Amino acid sequence: xxxxxxxxxxxxxxxxxxxxxxxxxxxxxxxxxxxxxxxxxxxxxxxxxxxxxxxxxxxxxxxxxxxxxxxxxxxxxxxxxxxxxxxxxxxxxxxxxxxxxxxxxxxxxxxxxxxxxxxxxxxxxxxxxxxxxxxxxxxxxxxxxxxx
Amino acid sequence: xxxxxxxxxxxxxxxxxxxxxxxxxxxxxxxxxxxxxxxxxxxxxxxxxxxxxxxxxxxxxxxxxxxxxxxxxxxxxxxxxxxxxxxxxxxxxxxxxxxxxxxxxxxxxxxxxxxxxxxxxxxxxxxxxxxxxxxxxxxxxxxxxxxx
DNA sequence: TCAACTGTAACCACGACGACTACAAATGGA
DNA sequence: TCCATTTGTAGTCGTCGTGGTTACAGTTGA
Numbered sequence: 105x106x107x108x109x110x111x112x113x114x115x116x117x118x119x120x121x122x123x124x125x126x127x128x129x130x131x132x133x134x135x136x137x138x139x140x141x142x143x144x145x146x147x148x149x150x151x152x153x154x155x156x157x158x159x160x161x162x163x164x165x166x167x168x169x170x171x172x173x174x175x176x177x178x179x180x181x182x183x184x185x186x187x188x189x190x191x192x193x194x195x196x197x198x199x200x201x202x203x204x205x206x207x208x209x210x211x212x213x214x215x216x217x218x219x220x221x222x223x224x225x226x227x228x229x230x231x232x233x234x235x236x237x238x239x240x241x242x243x244x245x246x247x248x249x250x251x252x
Numbered sequence: 253x254x255x256x257x258x259x260x261x262x263x264x265x266x267x268x269x270x271x272x273x274x275x276x277x278x279x280x281x282x283x284x285x286x287x288x289x290x291x292x293x294x295x296x297x298x299x300x301x302x303x304x305x306x307x308x309x310x311x312x313x314x315x316x317x318x319x320x321x322x323x324x325x326x327x328x329x330x331x332x333x334x335x336x337x338x339x340x341x342x343x344x345x346x347x348x349x350x351x352x353x354x355x356x357x358x359x360x361x362x363x364x365x366x367x368x369x370x371x372x373x374x375x376x377x378x379x380x381x382x383x384x385x386x387x388x389x390x391x392x393x394x395x396x397x398x399x400x
Numbered sequence: 401t402c403a404a405c406t407g408t409a410a411c412c413a414c415g416a417c418g419a420c421t422a423c424a425a426a427t428g429g430a
Numbered sequence: 431t432c433c434a435t436t437t438g439t440a441g442t443c444g445t446c447g448t449g450g451t452t453a454c455a456g457t458t459g460a
Contacts, residue, residue: 197261297438
């Protein structure tokens with residue numbers, strides 16, 4: 105589930121938005137990104153890894169290397185980012201291995217189904233927004249409420 | 253919020269369903285509930301604490317004491333249970349304290365708004381189901397999908 | 401050739417979670 | 431009245447996820 109004690113998604117959104125704001129073809133180093141997000145450069149690289157593999161960003165090694173977007177900001181939905189970083193987690197959090205009683209089995213099944221349904225709903229909500237929306241400051245309480 | 257590495261919600265649903273299945277006015281001890289859910293009796297009591305304060309269950313101390321539902325199973329929505337146990341947590345997980353740059357502020361604001369929107373959506377999904385539904389085994393993939 | 405980056409692995413500190421122990425307080429039954 | 435049973439709660443502990451930090455190999459522009 106959304107076992108979000110972790111801040112990867114938040115860091116990713118922060119960094120992507122920053123990259124989206126870099127107009128010319130300039131690349132930005134992990135250190136610069138890390139400073140802005142208030143985290144460690146290594147952490148930034150660890151977060152951006154999956155996004156690079158998915159083709160959302162590009163990285164360049166060597167002197168004057170760094171990171172840049174590989175798509176237009178409006179092409180990167182927050183749902184995609186979430187799925188790439190947290191897709192495997194459970195939102196609700198299950199329990200125990202194999203309850204022996206009938207009730208236990210039923211509960212287990214119900215929770216599994218619910219977990220999947222909730223995860224879908226969560227991604228669906230995030231799918232409504234893109235990095236462009238974040239950059240433009242469009243995500244306000246009213247706007248987020250709107251499309252309910 | 254939905255930072256569910258924890259299993260409180262799952263344990264709560266399990267225990268409530270169990271209590272709902274006890275037909276006569278019999279009370280069930282923490283130990284019995286714990287055994288069924290595969291967790292510790294103390295953990296069960298800690299999970300049920302907030303639910304008791306909200307009036308969903310009653311507890312009786314002393315010999316032959318234990319727990320019982322305080323409402324009909326159909327009156328206990330999973331959304332309520334979630335809110336009582338995880339209501340304060342973040343689903344998305346924020347980061348850093350106060351980014352100094354303008355972009356950082358905007359991202360922070362957007363994430364906060366999104367977090368709230370997602371939390372609402374999550375509870376809304378769970379609100380569709382009650383302990384009765386779990387007990388009756390009604391929560392299947394098709395059923396959960398249905399009301400989308 | 402060299403300084404500046406990325407890519408990773410390794411280690412550490414911190415915090416959340418839940419098991420477990422312990423003990424006070426309540427309470428039903430003998 | 432006494433005792434066994436059960437809740438209520440505090441405290442300790444082991445485990446695990448998370449992210450900071452260091453270290454170092456590989457890449458690359460100047």
